[in-house]
Amino acid sequence: MLGCSLYPIVNNDKMKKIIKKTSPKPIKVDKAPKVDKISKTVKNTDNSDIIKTKSTVPSKTIFQKISDQRKNAIEDVVKELVNEEAIPIVLYLIGRTKVSEFVLAQDLNLEIHKARNLLYRLLEHNVLYFHRKKDKIKGWYICYWDFNEKIIPFQLEKIKSQKLVKLKERLEKESSSMFYMCKSACTRMDFEKSMEFNFKCPECGELMDEQNNSRTLEFLKERITELDKDLKAYDK
Numbered sequence: 001m002l003g004c005s006l007y008p009i010v011n012n013d014k015m016k017k018i019i020k021k022t023s024p025k026p027i028k029v030d031k032a033p034k035v036d037k038i039s040k041t042v043k044n045t046d047n048s049d050i051i052k053t054k055s056t057v058p059s060k061t062i063f064q065k066i067s068d069q070r071k072n073a074i075e076d077v078v079k080e081l082v083n084e085e086a087i088p089i090v091l092y093l094i095g096r097t098k099v100s101e102f103v104l105a106q107d108l109n110l111e112i113h114k115a116r117n118l119l120y121r122l123l124e125h126n127v128l129y130f131h132r133k134k135d136k137i138k139g140w141y142i143c144y145w146d147f148n149e150k151i152i153p154f155q156l157e158k159i160k161s162q163k164l165v166k167l168k169e170r171l172e173k174e175s176s177s178m179f180y181m182c183k184s185a186c187t188r189m190d191f192e193k194s195m196e197f198n199f200k201c202p203e204c205g206e207l208m209d210e211q212n213n214s215r216t217l218e219f220l221k222e223r224i225t226e227l228d229k230d231l232k233a234y235d236k
């Protein structure tokens with residue numbers, strides 16, 4: 001994986017010496033630093049002061065308040081590019097800089113491997129970026145994460161454009177053919193495909209009826225108009 005590793009980059013012998021010097025009890029070399037030992041530094045939302053906490057219970061105010069519009073844009077992009085699980089990570093990083101992945105995982109009650117997996121997937125789409133810092137004593141690297149919020153409008157525009165293309169293709173298909181549907185709603189297919197099956201449902205054998213798709217067409221046209229309007233707003 002890119003950059004950060006749970007494992008010390010120094011060799012085991014060197015590591016053992018370091019551990020002897022720094023810890024009263026020998027610990028396993030390949031063990032990750034304990035999350036609850038890391039104190040975190042969190043910038044207040046108004047940047048007025050720095051709160052230092054060592055809590056193990058996630059605070060209720062771990063997310064900064066933002067406008068619905070901003071939140072929706074972030075959620076749409078993250079859901080589309082990664083998944084819904086990654087949304088809290090991004091929202092958590094708002095108002096914070098250089099957040100240790102251990103602190104993040106702890107605050108969001110995520111297992112560190114799970115958190116890392118999501119962080120790297122967000123990184124792939126440039127939604128996040130990170131700095132690596134080597135822990136001088138332990139020898140391993142810790143990643144500190146930031147939210148690259150300026151990418152959101154670009155990603156959102158890209159996603160909407162792709163959706164628009166798909167909707168237009170669908171509209172084209174829906175307008176140029178008749179559709180047949182099984183009475184029990186098992187299948188729906190266009191005229192040509194229905195002919196292949198002699199207008200009988202391949203699932204249950206029922207005769208299929210011609211379906212009035214005017215509501216589908218209406219829905220598609222509405223969505224296209226909406227998206228067109230949204231995308232034009234970006235051009236301004």
Ligand SMILES: [Zn+2]
Pocket residue numbers: 182183184185186187201202203204205206
């Ligand atoms: Zn059927």
